[in-house]
Each structure stands twice: as structure tokens, then as C-alpha cells.
Amino acid sequence: MMFYQDYFLETILVQSSGASATLCTNASISPLNVSSVLTLDGSILPNGPYFGSYLDGKLSIYKAYRLYADTYAAFQSGIVPSDEDANSFMVLPGGVAVAHAQTIAVPSKLYYTxxxxxxxxxxxxxxxxxxxxxxxxxxxxxxxxxxxxxxxxxxxxxxxxxxxxxxxxxxxxxxxxxxxxxxxxxxxxxxxxxxxxxxxxxxxxxxxxxxxxxxxxxxxxxxxxxxxxxxxxxxxxxxxxxxxxxxxxxxxxxxxxxxxxxxxxxxxxxxxxxxxxxxxxxxxxxxxxxxISKSYTSFPNTVYTFDIKEEQVGFTQSRAxxxxxxxxxxxxxxxxxxxxxxxxxxxxxxxxxxxxxxxxxxxxxxxxxxxxxxxxxxxxxxxxxxxxxxxxxxxxxxxxxxxxxxxxxxxxxxxxxxxxxxxxxxxxxxxxxxxxxxxxxxxxxxxxxxxxxxxxxxxxxxxxxxxxxxxxxxxxxxxxxxxxxxxxxxxxxxxxxxxxxxxxxxxxxxxxxxxxxxxxxxxxxxxxxxxxxxxxxxxxxxxxxxxxxxxxxx
Structure with a gap:
């Protein structure tokens, strides 16, 4: 179920090939409850959910991650891309409440094609x-x-x-x-x-x-x-x-x-x-x-199975x-x-x-x-x-x-x-x-x-x-x-x-x-x-x- 609130439209982002990101207001769209418009210069963002931050005249856009609990205790740690090095990772600096397990952050597939x-x-x-x-x-x-x-x-x-x-x-x-x-x-x-x-x-x-x-x-x-x-x-x-x-x-x-x-x-x-x-x-x-061959044209037609003696317990089939x-x-x-x-x-x-x-x-x-x-x-x-x-x-x-x-x-x-x-x-x-x-x-x-x-x-x-x-x-x-x-x-x-x-x-x-x-x-x-x-x-x-x-x- 999704819930919509008017404040979702208080600030909107417009992707532009022109000037750098700016903060502005536009009276013509005020009936839509829009109080500010941000324009984003540069490459087009892929589809998907984002978080935005506009501080000191600088717009930063972040991908959204959903946090999952590792309830089967299979993970050593969740990892995400590093904030400081594009070619590196870091252990996820956050978590959700769950007994004896890690938290794993997963991004939306909408970002990728x-x-x-x-x-x-x-x-x-x-x-x-x-x-x-x-x-x-x-x-x-x-x-x-x-x-x-x-x-x-x-x-x-x-x-x-x-x-x-x-x-x-x-x-x-x-x-x-x-x-x-x-x-x-x-x-x-x-x-x-x-x-x-x-x-x-x-x-x-x-x-x-x-x-x-x-x-x-x-x-x-x-x-x-x-x-x-x-x-x-x-x-x-x-x-x-x-x-x-x-x-x-x-x-x-x-x-x-x-x-x-x-x-x-x-x-x-x-x-x-x-x-x-x-x-x-x-x-x-x-x-x-x-x-590794990529040139085969058909499948083999000889299919071996094993003739297993009773004492050959190393074969799984002997215990089936x-x-x-x-x-x-x-x-x-x-x-x-x-x-x-x-x-x-x-x-x-x-x-x-x-x-x-x-x-x-x-x-x-x-x-x-x-x-x-x-x-x-x-x-x-x-x-x-x-x-x-x-x-x-x-x-x-x-x-x-x-x-x-x-x-x-x-x-x-x-x-x-x-x-x-x-x-x-x-x-x-x-x-x-x-x-x-x-x-x-x-x-x-x-x-x-x-x-x-x-x-x-x-x-x-x-x-x-x-x-x-x-x-x-x-x-x-x-x-x-x-x-x-x-x-x-x-x-x-x-x-x-x-x-x-x-x-x-x-x-x-x-x-x-x-x-x-x-x-x-x-x-x-x-x-x-x-x-x-x-x-x-x-x-x-x-x-x-x-x-x-x-x-x-x-």
C-alpha cells in the first residue's frame, strides 16, 4: 500500500542540460503545493527512488537502499559502496533490530538496465x-x-x-x-x-x-x-x-x-x-x-550413471x-x-x-x-x-x-x-x-x-x-x-x-x-x-x- 502526502510536491527536481543545480520558486505552479524547484545539470538519472540534499548551494543525490534483516545468520556483514572511493566498499554503517544477525542494504533494480x-x-x-x-x-x-x-x-x-x-x-x-x-x-x-x-x-x-x-x-x-x-x-x-x-x-x-x-x-x-x-x-x-568451449552444436548422447556395490558407501545413491x-x-x-x-x-x-x-x-x-x-x-x-x-x-x-x-x-x-x-x-x-x-x-x-x-x-x-x-x-x-x-x-x-x-x-x-x-x-x-x-x-x-x-x- 502507498500513501501520498501533499508535501511530496513541496520541492521538485527538474533534470536539465543547462546551468548547474539551482533553487528557485515559480508562482505558476504554486497551486500544486510546489514551493521550490531544483534543476539538475548533467547526465540523466536512471529511474528509481532517490534522496536529495541541498546545502550551501550544492545539490547531492543519493540512491535509496532497503534494509533487510539476515534472519538466517548467513552473512558476515552487509557492504555498500564507499562514500570516499568509487572503487571501494565499506561495511554497512547501520542496522535494523533483529536477534544475532546482520543488516543488508539492497538498492532498487530500477537503477539498472x-x-x-x-x-x-x-x-x-x-x-x-x-x-x-x-x-x-x-x-x-x-x-x-x-x-x-x-x-x-x-x-x-x-x-x-x-x-x-x-x-x-x-x-x-x-x-x-x-x-x-x-x-x-x-x-x-x-x-x-x-x-x-x-x-x-x-x-x-x-x-x-x-x-x-x-x-x-x-x-x-x-x-x-x-x-x-x-x-x-x-x-x-x-x-x-x-x-x-x-x-x-x-x-x-x-x-x-x-x-x-x-x-x-x-x-x-x-x-x-x-x-x-x-x-x-x-x-x-x-x-x-x-x-571454456562455446562452439558445441548438440548435447552428448552417452549418459553415464554409476554401477554401485553395496559396500561403496561413498556414493550417495547407496544410502538413498x-x-x-x-x-x-x-x-x-x-x-x-x-x-x-x-x-x-x-x-x-x-x-x-x-x-x-x-x-x-x-x-x-x-x-x-x-x-x-x-x-x-x-x-x-x-x-x-x-x-x-x-x-x-x-x-x-x-x-x-x-x-x-x-x-x-x-x-x-x-x-x-x-x-x-x-x-x-x-x-x-x-x-x-x-x-x-x-x-x-x-x-x-x-x-x-x-x-x-x-x-x-x-x-x-x-x-x-x-x-x-x-x-x-x-x-x-x-x-x-x-x-x-x-x-x-x-x-x-x-x-x-x-x-x-x-x-x-x-x-x-x-x-x-x-x-x-x-x-x-x-x-x-x-x-x-x-x-x-x-x-x-x-x-x-x-x-x-x-x-x-x-x-x-x-
């Missing part, structure tokens, strides 16, 4: 708190890291490209500490875990880009969120929150100015609720990478309910029919051993954990601890339980020799996969697709008491490891919801079921285009914010 040069104009984007943004501190979800380092002095290429594409950066988002996957509430110490809006609101938001996933699933005023994926950090939160999420081809975009986890596995990914906008964002963000399996099997059949293809079953373990003469279990065991843990110990912990000790009288900085365990284990048990062996194991899997499963093709970009069930709608309550981290939690092979070992692009797509009886609310709630679609390295746009076309065909669709992905369904 989508163009070919700026396909993301006006879209609101929030960034995982690993990426340096000029004028804002990067904390990595560590209070001590935040304390010891100052504001970033520049916005690095990954975020700067989004700004160049017209995106509006509205805040930075929580994550697990230094991107090491943590489980609420046991592992979170420095900061409270974001709340997953799906179901009863007390399920885990999952993994490192948890704030990015929670915010995208919670707020309809937010269009996209940016995360990063080293092990599962975009794809797992996309599954837990029932979103579209992409881990791109390795090296799809620069990660300079981003707190690293592994220089040979880190990727910059993102989340969306809409399959068409999912494609638009990816093509805009990764569009300058010459290694009949309802989740039914959704996935229907999706597979729909995709195969859409591409007019076939659906061969791939036994990854047997095929790998047959082709390489080595056991996949032996090759993959502790490989990811060692690569990420050792790299972060050397490249994050050692310089960070040194800087903190120099700044705080020799004190050692605090670490949450998961990074502390992983880093100590990797450094003292894995060692540099183990790290080099793990690099070789990753390269072996990469070469095998991209020779025998997904290879580049001039017509379809990738000779095949692979699909697997990525989330199955099972509960993971955030108030459960859990065991301390141990070596058993960082070993083995899983379906989510394929893309990080083989550099393949992998997208998560929402399929549906399964009901459960919540022990929190004592009522029936619903949790997401999602699937992963992967292809050969460099075939990101083909995968995004396929997802868009599957949406047009009615096979998949957009999801809503809040407890239900599909609230109109019973």
Missing part, C-alpha cells in the same frame, strides 16, 4: 568471505585472522568481473573456517553456523559455502551467491538447500586475492534458484576464459531412500530421452583398476585431505601464525577443531613426500577419467555426461552431539571427488522434496533431493545450456525461498 555488455546489471550478489573486496576485511570465518589483517586494498579479478558485468555486491557471507567443512553446532566455535531455511530450519547448511547456500535459499531479494568448491563446498550446500550450484572447470576464473585451500583443486562457484539465470550468470562470469531413488531414476530417464541417448552403467572402481592396474581405494585414500591440509598448513597457517604472534605478544591464534585437526594431521603425518605422492595420485585419476569417461568432442564438447544422486533428503540436525574429528573422516573415495580430481565442471540441479517427521517441530516437513551433472573439462557452458533446455522442457524448474522448494505441491 541489463545490456549485452552488462548481463548482470542490477542483480544482487553476495560473496563468500574468502574473496578480497576493496575496503572490507576478509575473515575466512576466523576471528583472529580478521583481527590481524586490515581491509583489502583492492577488489581482485573474480569479484571485479562481476562488478564489470553490472552485479551489485551487497555483502559477504559466512563459511566454515578457512573453508574446511564443519558440522554444526559441534565444530563451529568462532562464529555461529548459518541456518538452513529448508525443512524445520534446524538442519545443517552443509560444508564450506554454507552461508552462500543458506542465503540463496532464504532470501528472494538476493539473486546469486558466490562460493568456492575444493572438495564439495558449493555442491554440498546446493544439495542441502535444494539449489542450482556449479563447481566449474578448474581454473575457470582467477582466484588471486582469495584465501586458498589447494592450488590444484580450488574453484570459484556460485548458486542460483532459477535455471535460466543459472546459465546467464555462469556465461557472464566465466565468459572470458578461452578454455526409495522416494529419492525414484526421483533420480525418473530424472535420468528424462535426460536420456531428451538427448536421444543411452545410459551405460559405469563401475568406477573396477574400470579404474582394469585400466590402470591400481586400486582406486589406495589411490584416493587421504589424497584430497592431504592435498588440502598440507597446502593450507604451509600457505595459510604458518604465515598467519607468524603474523599473529608478532602482533599479539607471541600468542598463537585460535583454530576451530576441524582445521586444527586437518592441518596438524597433514603436516605431521602426510609430510612433503606424502603431498607429492597425492599430487601424482590426483594426476593419475585425472588422466584416466578424461581418457576413458569424459573426453572433448568438437560437436558436443564432451563425448558424454555423467549423473549421480547428490543429496537424498535425509535429516542432519544441527543440535546433535558429535564425535571429535579423526583420521577415519578424511579417507576413502566418494562421488563428489570426481570433479576435484578430474577438473570436470559439475552442476547440482534440484529434483524434488521428500517428507520427514521433524523431531524439532513435531510436524511433517520436507528436505531436498538433488542430482549432479558433469562433463569434460571446459564444457561448462554446454552443461549450463543443457540445464536451461531441460527447464524449458519441464523436466526441472526454479525453486522458491524458505522451508519448501516447491510450496505449491502437496
Amino acid at each position: 541489463v545490456t549485452k555488455e552488462q548481463p548482470l546489471a542490477g542483480y544482487r550478489v553476495a560473496i563468500k568471505d574468502l574473496y578480497d573486496i576493496a575496503g572490507v576485511k576478509t575473515g575466512g570465518s576466523s576471528r583472529t585472522y580478521y583481527d590481524v589483517y586490515g581491509e583489502a586494498n583492492m577488489t581482485w579479478p573474480s569479484v571485479h568481473r562481476l562488478i564489470d558485468m553490472g552485479a551489485v555486491i551487497v555483502g559477504n557471507l559466512k563459511l566454515t573456517q578457512f573453508a574446511n567443512g564443519e558440522t554444526p553446532t559441534a565444530d563451529y566455535v568462532d562464529y555461529h553456523a548459518p541456518f538452513n531455511p529448508r525443512g524445520d530450519g534446524y538442519q545443517s547448511p552443509s560444508s564450506s559455502s554454507c552461508g552462500s547456500g543458506a542465503a540463496e535459499a532464504a532470501y528472494d531479494w538476493l539473486d546469486f551467491t558466490v562460493g568456492s568448491d575444493t572438495g564439495c563446498s558449493v555442491r554440498c550446500p546446493a544439495g542441502a538447500q535444494g539449489l542450482y550450484g556449479l563447481r566449474p572447470t578448474f581454473d575457470a576464473i582467477s582466484l588471486d586475492g582469495v584465501i586458498p585451500m589447494s592450488d590444484i583443486m580450488d574453484t570459484a562457484g556460485y548458486f542460483s534458484r532459477d535455471p535460466e539465470l543459472f546459465r546467464v550468470f555462469g556465461e557472464a562470469w566465466y565468459g572470458e576464459n578461452e578454455n 531412500s526409495p522416494e529419492a531413488l525414484e526421483m533420480f531414476n525418473k530424472f535420468v530417464n528424462d535426460v536420456v530421452n531428451f538427448v536421444n541417448g543411452t545410459n551405460p552403467k559405469l563401475d568406477v572402481y573396477s574400470k579404474f583398476e582394469e585400466d590402470t592396474g591400481q586400486s582406486l581405494t589406495d589411490v584416493s585414500n587421504s589424497t584430497w585431505s592431504g592435498l588440502a591440509g598440507y597446502y593450507q598448513y604451509v600457505n595459510i597457517w604458518q604465515p598467519f601464525a607468524k603474523d599473529y604472534q608478532e602482533a599479539f605478544d607471541g600468542d598463537t591464534p585460535f583454530l576451530d577443531p576441524i582445521p586444527k585437526f586437518r592441518w596438524d594431521w597433514a603436516y605431521f603425518n602426510f609430510t612433503e613426500t606424502g603431498y607429492e605422492r597425492a599430487v601424482a595420485n590426483k594426476q593419475l585419476f585425472d588422466q584416466w577419467w578424461n581418457t576413458n569417461v569424459t573426453t572433448r568432442d568438437p560437436e558436443t564438447c564432451s563425448n558424454s555426461l555423467y549423473l549421480f544422486l547428490s543429496s537424498i533428503g535425509t535429516v542432519n540436525y544441527r543440535d546433535t552431539y558429535r564425535s571429535a574429528p579423526s583420521a577415519s573422516s578424511i579417507s576413502g573415495f566418494a562421488d563428489m571427488m570426481i570433479s576435484l580430481f578430474a577438473r570436470t565442471p559439475e552442476a547440482i540441479v534440484p529434483l524434488g522434496e521428500v517428507p520427514y517427521n521433524s523431531r524439532i517441530t513435531l510436524t511433517e516437513k520436507y528436505l531436498p533431493v538433488t542430482a549432479a551433472i558433469g562433463a569434460a573439462p571446459g564444457c561448462d557452458f554446454m552443461v549450463l545450456d543443457l540445464i536451461d533446455k531441460l527447464s524449458e522442457a519441464g523436466i526441472i524448474g526454479g525453486v522458491a525461498t524458505g522451508p519448501r522448494m516447491f510450496p505449491s505441491k502437496n
Whole structure:
């Protein structure tokens, strides 16, 4: 509802190409209650709401922002453009009353016009708190890291490209500490875990880009969120929150100015609720990478799914309910029919051993954990601890339980020799996969697709008491490891919801079921285009914010 008052017309602004802004009165319009007229010289202002200030003969015009409460505690801070530096940002100097949450300022979309040069104009984007943004501190979800380092002095290429594409950066988002996957509430110490809006609101938001996933699933005023994926950090939160999420081809975009986890596995990914906008964002963000193909003319017609043995618990499908399996099997059949293809079953373990003469279990065991843990110990912990000790009288900085365990284990048990062996194991899997499963093709970009069930709608309550981290939690092979070992692009797509009886609310709630679609390295746009076309065909669709992905369904 809108209310009109006569005083709205006491002062009016007239845009002019003539003299500078002046204050005047005009008796001929006085019946309209106009007592003063301001004329604005210069470029025409875009449509939208504005605030004006006329002091000492100078007219200043300001955009209007609406303040939203971050009720799901997904944001580290709201950020807005700096008043002093057009190329910098600042933490929002204001707030609204809400328990234990940030305030986010969002400008009107009326100010912006989508163009070919700026396909993301006006879209609101929030960034995982690993990426340096000029004028804002990067904390990595560590209070001590935040304390010891100052504001970033520049916005690095990954975020700067989004700004160049017209995106509006509205805040930075929580994550697990230094991107090491943590489980609420046991592992979170420095900061409270974001709340997953799906179901009863007390399920885990999952993994490192948890704030990015929670915010995208919670707020309809937010269009996209940016995360990063080293092990599962975009794809797992996309599954837990029932979103579209992409881990791109390795090296799809620069990660300079981003707190690293592994220089040979880190990727910059993102989340969306809409399959068409999912494609638009990816093509805009990764569009300058010459290694991502734009020349495919059709989709692959070989669609692999996995032949899974009962003991292979690393594959999500082995733990799925009949309802989740039914959704996935229907999706597979729909995709195969859409591409007019076939659906061969791939036994990854047997095929790998047959082709390489080595056991996949032996090759993959502790490989990811060692690569990420050792790299972060050397490249994050050692310089960070040194800087903190120099700044705080020799004190050692605090670490949450998961990074502390992983880093100590990797450094003292894995060692540099183990790290080099793990690099070789990753390269072996990469070469095998991209020779025998997904290879580049001039017509379809990738000779095949692979699909697997990525989330199955099972509960993971955030108030459960859990065991301390141990070596058993960082070993083995899983379906989510394929893309990080083989550099393949992998997208998560929402399929549906399964009901459960919540022990929190004592009522029936619903949790997401999602699937992963992967292809050969460099075939990101083909995968995004396929997802868009599957949406047009009615096979998949957009999801809503809040407890239900599909609230109109019973």
C-alpha cells in the first residue's frame, strides 16, 4: 500500500542540460503545493527512488537502499559502496533490530538496465568471505585472522568481473573456517553456523559455502551467491538447500586475492534458484576464459550413471531412500530421452583398476585431505601464525577443531613426500577419467555426461552431539571427488522434496533431493545450456525461498 502526502510536491527536481543545480520558486505552479524547484545539470538519472540534499548551494543525490534483516545468520556483514572511493566498499554503517544477525542494504533494480555488455546489471550478489573486496576485511570465518589483517586494498579479478558485468555486491557471507567443512553446532566455535531455511530450519547448511547456500535459499531479494568448491563446498550446500550450484572447470576464473585451500583443486562457484539465470550468470562470469568451449552444436548422447556395490558407501545413491531413488531414476530417464541417448552403467572402481592396474581405494585414500591440509598448513597457517604472534605478544591464534585437526594431521603425518605422492595420485585419476569417461568432442564438447544422486533428503540436525574429528573422516573415495580430481565442471540441479517427521517441530516437513551433472573439462557452458533446455522442457524448474522448494505441491 502507498500513501501520498501533499508535501511530496513541496520541492521538485527538474533534470536539465543547462546551468548547474539551482533553487528557485515559480508562482505558476504554486497551486500544486510546489514551493521550490531544483534543476539538475548533467547526465540523466536512471529511474528509481532517490534522496536529495541541498546545502550551501550544492545539490547531492543519493540512491535509496532497503534494509533487510539476515534472519538466517548467513552473512558476515552487509557492504555498500564507499562514500570516499568509487572503487571501494565499506561495511554497512547501520542496522535494523533483529536477534544475532546482520543488516543488508539492497538498492532498487530500477537503477539498472541489463545490456549485452552488462548481463548482470542490477542483480544482487553476495560473496563468500574468502574473496578480497576493496575496503572490507576478509575473515575466512576466523576471528583472529580478521583481527590481524586490515581491509583489502583492492577488489581482485573474480569479484571485479562481476562488478564489470553490472552485479551489485551487497555483502559477504559466512563459511566454515578457512573453508574446511564443519558440522554444526559441534565444530563451529568462532562464529555461529548459518541456518538452513529448508525443512524445520534446524538442519545443517552443509560444508564450506554454507552461508552462500543458506542465503540463496532464504532470501528472494538476493539473486546469486558466490562460493568456492575444493572438495564439495558449493555442491554440498546446493544439495542441502535444494539449489542450482556449479563447481566449474578448474581454473575457470582467477582466484588471486582469495584465501586458498589447494592450488590444484580450488574453484570459484556460485548458486542460483532459477535455471535460466543459472546459465546467464555462469556465461557472464566465466565468459572470458578461452578454455571454456562455446562452439558445441548438440548435447552428448552417452549418459553415464554409476554401477554401485553395496559396500561403496561413498556414493550417495547407496544410502538413498526409495522416494529419492525414484526421483533420480525418473530424472535420468528424462535426460536420456531428451538427448536421444543411452545410459551405460559405469563401475568406477573396477574400470579404474582394469585400466590402470591400481586400486582406486589406495589411490584416493587421504589424497584430497592431504592435498588440502598440507597446502593450507604451509600457505595459510604458518604465515598467519607468524603474523599473529608478532602482533599479539607471541600468542598463537585460535583454530576451530576441524582445521586444527586437518592441518596438524597433514603436516605431521602426510609430510612433503606424502603431498607429492597425492599430487601424482590426483594426476593419475585425472588422466584416466578424461581418457576413458569424459573426453572433448568438437560437436558436443564432451563425448558424454555423467549423473549421480547428490543429496537424498535425509535429516542432519544441527543440535546433535558429535564425535571429535579423526583420521577415519578424511579417507576413502566418494562421488563428489570426481570433479576435484578430474577438473570436470559439475552442476547440482534440484529434483524434488521428500517428507520427514521433524523431531524439532513435531510436524511433517520436507528436505531436498538433488542430482549432479558433469562433463569434460571446459564444457561448462554446454552443461549450463543443457540445464536451461531441460527447464524449458519441464523436466526441472526454479525453486522458491524458505522451508519448501516447491510450496505449491502437496
